[in-house]
Amino acid sequence: MRVLGFLLLAAATPAAAQTALPPAELANRQLSDPRREAQARALMEEIRCLVCAGQSIADSDADMAGDMRALVRERIAAGESPGKVRDWLIARYGDAVSYDPPWSWRSAPLWIAPLIVLAFGLWLARGLFRRRR
Amino acid sequence: MRRWALWLPLAFFAVVLAVVGYGLVRPPDEPLRSHLVGQRLPAFSLPAALPGRPTVTGAATGEPRLINIFASWCVPCIAEAPQLLQLEAAGARIDAIAIRDTPADIARFLDRHGDPFAAIGRDDASKVQLALGSAGVPETFVVDGNGVIRHQHLGNITEEDVPVLLAELEKAR
Amino acid sequence: MIAEAGLAALWLAAALCALQLALVAIGMKEGRGDLIAAVRPVAMVQGLLAAASFLILIWLFVRSDMSVELVVANSHSAKPLMYRIAGAWGNHEGSMLMWVTVLAIAGACIAAFERQLTSAMHAATMGAQAFIGLGFYAFLLFASNPFARLSPPAPEGLGLNPLLQDPGLAFHPPTLYIGYVGLSIAFSFAVGALVTGEVGPKFARAMRPWVLIAWIFLTIGITAGSYWAYYELGWGGWWFWDPVENASLMPWLAATALLHSVSVLATRDGLRAWTLMLAVVAFSMSMVGTFLVRSGILTSVHAFAVDPTRGTFILVLLALYIGGALALYGSRVAHVRSGAPFDPVSREGALVANNLLLSVILAIVLIGTLYPLIADGLFSEQLSVGPPYFNATAGPIALLLVAIMAAGPLLRWRSDRLGALGARLRFAVIAGATMALALVILGAEAGVMPFIGLVLAAGVAVASLAPLWGRNLKRTPLFTWGMVIAHLGIAVSLAGMSANAAFTKETLAAARFGDVLEVGPFRVKFMGVRPVAGPNWSALEAELRAVRGGAPMRLLPQARFFASPPTNTNEAAIRTLWDGQLYAVMGARDDDRWQIRLWWKPFVTLIWLGGALIALGGLLSLVGRWRRERAAALRESWL
Numbered sequence: 001m002r003v004l005g006f007l008l009l010a011a012a013t014p015a016a017a018q019t020a021l022p023p024a025e026l027a028n029r030q031l032s033d034p035r036r037e038a039q040a041r042a043l044m045e046e047i048r049c050l051v052c053a054g055q056s057i058a059d060s061d062a063d064m065a066g067d068m069r070a071l072v073r074e075r076i077a078a079g080e081s082p083g084k085v086r087d088w089l090i091a092r093y094g095d096a097v098s099y100d101p102p103w104s105w106r107s108a109p110l111w112i113a114p115l116i117v118l119a120f121g122l123w124l125a126r127g128l129f130r131r132r133r
Numbered sequence: 134m135r136r137w138a139l140w141l142p143l144a145f146f147a148v149v150l151a152v153v154g155y156g157l158v159r160p161p162d163e164p165l166r167s168h169l170v171g172q173r174l175p176a177f178s179l180p181a182a183l184p185g186r187p188t189v190t191g192a193a194t195g196e197p198r199l200i201n202i203f204a205s206w207c208v209p210c211i212a213e214a215p216q217l218l219q220l221e222a223a224g225a226r227i228d229a230i231a232i233r234d235t236p237a238d239i240a241r242f243l244d245r246h247g248d249p250f251a252a253i254g255r256d257d258a259s260k261v262q263l264a265l266g267s268a269g270v271p272e273t274f275v276v277d278g279n280g281v282i283r284h285q286h287l288g289n290i291t292e293e294d295v296p297v298l299l300a301e302l303e304k305a306r
Numbered sequence: 307m308i309a310e311a312g313l314a315a316l317w318l319a320a321a322l323c324a325l326q327l328a329l330v331a332i333g334m335k336e337g338r339g340d341l342i343a344a345v346r347p348v349a350m351v352q353g354l355l356a357a358a359s360f361l362i363l364i365w366l367f368v369r370s371d372m373s374v375e376l377v378v379a380n381s382h383s384a385k386p387l388m389y390r391i392a393g394a395w396g397n398h399e400g401s402m403l404m405w406v407t408v409l410a411i412a413g414a415c416i417a418a419f420e421r422q423l424t425s426a427m428h429a430a431t432m433g434a435q436a437f438i439g440l441g442f443y444a445f446l447l448f449a450s451n452p453f454a455r456l457s458p459p460a461p462e463g464l465g466l467n468p469l470l471q472d473p474g475l476a477f478h479p480p481t482l483y484i485g486y487v488g489l490s491i492a493f494s495f496a497v498g499a500l501v502t503g504e505v506g507p508k509f510a511r512a513m514r515p516w517v518l519i520a521w522i523f524l525t526i527g528i529t530a531g532s533y534w535a536y537y538e539l540g541w542g543g544w545w546f547w548d549p550v551e552n553a554s555l556m557p558w559l560a561a562t563a564l565l566h567s568v569s570v571l572a573t574r575d576g577l578r579a580w581t582l583m584l585a586v587v588a589f590s591m592s593m594v595g596t597f598l599v600r601s602g603i604l605t606s607v608h609a610f611a612v613d614p615t616r617g618t619f620i621l622v623l624l625a626l627y628i629g630g631a632l633a634l635y636g637s638r639v640a641h642v643r644s645g646a647p648f649d650p651v652s653r654e655g656a657l658v659a660n661n662l663l664l665s666v667i668l669a670i671v672l673i674g675t676l677y678p679l680i681a682d683g684l685f686s687e688q689l690s691v692g693p694p695y696f697n698a699t700a701g702p703i704a705l706l707l708v709a710i711m712a713a714g715p716l717l718r719w720r721s722d723r724l725g726a727l728g729a730r731l732r733f734a735v736i737a738g739a740t741m742a743l744a745l746v747i748l749g750a751e752a753g754v755m756p757f758i759g760l761v762l763a764a765g766v767a768v769a770s771l772a773p774l775w776g777r778n779l780k781r782t783p784l785f786t787w788g789m790v791i792a793h794l795g796i797a798v799s800l801a802g803m804s805a806n807a808a809f810t811k812e813t814l815a816a817a818r819f820g821d822v823l824e825v826g827p828f829r830v831k832f833m834g835v836r837p838v839a840g841p842n843w844s845a846l847e848a849e850l851r852a853v854r855g856g857a858p859m860r861l862l863p864q865a866r867f868f869a870s871p872p873t874n875t876n877e878a879a880i881r882t883l884w885d886g887q888l889y890a891v892m893g894a895r896d897d898d899r900w901q902i903r904l905w906w907k908p909f910v911t912l913i914w915l916g917g918a919l920i921a922l923g924g925l926l927s928l929v930g931r932w933r934r935e936r937a938a939a940l941r942e943s944w945l
Contacts, residue, residue, distance in 0.1 A: 056692065
């Protein structure tokens with residue numbers, strides 16, 4: 001429970017507080033062009049659902065996630081590039097709306113850390129072999 | 134391995150401990166704030182939510198106003214309804230955007246909880262909400278006469294928030 | 307009175323734990339063998355008392371005793387028996403009691419079964435185990451009492467989250483907890499070794515089975531957790547890099563590295579300091595992970611209430627235990643260092659690479675999980691770190707690790723030649739090349755990572771079997787079989803992940819009765835919707851008929867409604883075929899149409915089949931080692 005409880009809670013929607021309106025057409029419908037749908041799908045997996053911390057809009061039952069999926073699909077169907085749609089969302093919600101932290105001086109340590117750790121590990125291991133030769 | 138390297142794990146753990154310790158004392162995560170505060174409202178126009186009532190647009194109105202994002206299915210919206218009436222009584226102009234809602238439900242909600250709104254638009258697919266950078270319902274924006282967003286209030290408006298919002302409106306004048 | 311008995315048992319267990327620590331401390335300081343000898347029975351009784359206390363809590367839940375606060379808050383008398391039982395650990399206090407119980411039983415097991423260690427080393431280990439236990443007893447008794455009464459009793463309980471009412475999820479936490487807390491034994495061993503300075507093959511052989519047991523449970527827990535997320539969440543995803551999942555992955559990564567370094571220590575007396583480090587890190591990750599999830603600092607919507615006192619309490623315990631062990635390491639490990647020399651190209655070399663890469667992945671997961679907090683603290687900036695980050699950083703390293711895993715078991719200890727390794731790997735290379743060729747010829751648009759994953763999986767599957775090549779299979783030791791099967795499991799799992807990423811087909815539709823949808827090779831007809839009722843829920847059930855040649859298959863996804871607490875859930879309908887799974891979910895109604903989500907996921911089952919193979923490999927290895935140790939002990943007693 002501990003391990004998945006969080007995810008599951010996000011998936012179980014409280015029965016109250018639900019709209020009577022059906023979801024937007026493109027919330028749960030694919031684009032007819034498979035290439036564009038694939039682009040939209042990839043982007044949706046990177047965009048954080050705003051009302052359900054811990055899930056992307058690609059796999060959330062929340063109404064707002066549905067509306068965001070519809071927005072992504074509509075814009076990509078209209079010929080916008082996924083990068084532009086992502087920028088549009090970041091302009092409104094900040095970097096936190098993307099699960100792929102955009103490169104900035106604030107996210108730089110995150111992206112550089114793996115390289116540092118790897119380099120440090122190699123340095124340790126190299127010492128191990130050389131000394132023992 | 135040099136001697137100092139033996140203490141690295143402890144140093145690294147101290148950093149981790151500091152981070153989680155900070156996590157414990159910091160205020161809980163709030164929803165994402167709109168990055169449009171300080172910028173002009175995006176252009177939008179919505180269908181009127183109720184027949185015979187004006188709708189809300191993104192155009193400059195010449196006077197400061199509140200834009201309240203609400204829905205009849207939203208429980209905290211009921212909690213903030215008295216405060217909205219209070220704001221209206223204090224002279225604030227309040228426009229509303231109803232999210233994913235039906236005219237019948239909106240009318241019933243306003244009947245039951247009061248109707249402080251000068252104009253109400255219907256945002257069926259949250260398009261305008263997303264264009265405003267709003268992350269949930271309810272939220273309230275303070276917009277000045279030139280159509281520039283000056284302040285964003287997250288969540289329902291409590292008693293204590295009323296003077297804050299009135300002051301923000303005054304500042305936007 | 308039953309609740310009070312549970313509380314009394316818990317207090318007694320805590321007192322015995324304190325006694326155990328005192329016996330060790332005084333006994334070791336003054337060289338009193340009689341005090342040390344008393345440690346074993348004390349630890350065993352402590353384990354029994356903790357278990358009794360936990361059983362009493364379960365009993366209270368089974369009886370739906372509404373005079374106990376915890377039962378009222380987390381149970382409901384209308385719930386099926388299984389979920390009333392599971393309700394006992396589906397909350398903060400109960401799960402902490404389970405944690406402490408597993409810890410006490412682990413201590414009792416070392417007391418009862420561990421005969422290989424010297425008596426000083428055994429005593430030091432028991433002392434460390436008691437020291438850990440004491441803190442968690444204190445936490446339970448002073449900050450999280452599960453037996454608190456409610457006066458007057460409530461007429462009815464509030465219920466348990468419906469999504470947790472799933473047979474799999476009900477028994478998922480105990481499995482993981484045995485894994486998490488089982489690692490405390492390795493931790494105590496390492497502390498004992500640092501105190502006494504006794505590190506060597508004998509120590510490694512004594513520690514290995516305990517690590518293996520914990521690791522097997524962790525593997526099962528993570529594999530099963532992933533499958534339940536896959537079918538319960540209803541979007542076909544099987545791993546989300548969510549902080550809660552990462553919390554379970556980190557101890558597993560450390561334990562996996564530990565298993566491999568322990569084998570170097572046992573066989574070649576190398577990597578002494580490393581092994582101790584990993585033993586400390588593995589349990590530390592269990593504690594940090596549990597704390598992160600429990601304190602709610604990363605997962606604000608989590609069910610467990612965030613209580614700053616509790617958070618601070620656990621934080622202090624973490625600082626004390628992990629900080630203490632690492633400080634001990636820094637000051638003492640210089641005395642235990644040095645081992646047998648080896649070349650970079652050797653079995654040891656490959657195992658060092660394994661340790662290095664697993665540690666790097668662990669660091670990435672830890673840093674990525676904590677970074678949103680760091681960014682918030684240092685830059686007041688909200689950031690989200692999710693799958694794109696982890697896949698881009700940990701993904702390539704994991705692929706490299708799998709490639710090295712193919713070579714490792716084929717290398718000789720101490721020193722080997724690369725040319726000879728190439729010859730031993732030739733069939734694996736052929737298998738990988740064949741897969742690459744097949745993918746290109748079939749024109750599969752797999753994407754870079756899944757392509758590499760599939761090629762690697764084919765090669766590694768063959769390579770993992772290579773250690774059996776030319777051997778008499780009946781006389782091959784069981785633990786060699788264990789290693790082969792666990793490594794094969796990695797290849798199988800990788801194949802499943804890659805195939806799922808590369809070939810999944812998705813169809814989302816709003817369908818009317820009688821509509822025919824297509825997904826991958828299937829034609830799926832929407833027959834209709836009917837109401838159904840369960841023990842404590844009602845549901846709408848869609849009937850779908852799927853055809854791919856042959857006879858049609860019926861799929862019955864449900865949209866369920868639970869009354870207490872009022873909640874909607876989706877029950878996916880999953881049909882497993884030899885070459886993948888057909889996955890159907892029923893969504894909301896939209897006038898006369900219904901939202902239907904369909905996925906065809908080729909070979910996705912291999913992900914969990916691989917996980918099961920990995921755990922099975924661990925089990926074979928455990929039994930094999932145990933048999934060999936016993937045979938060796940018998941020989942010694944004959945001589």
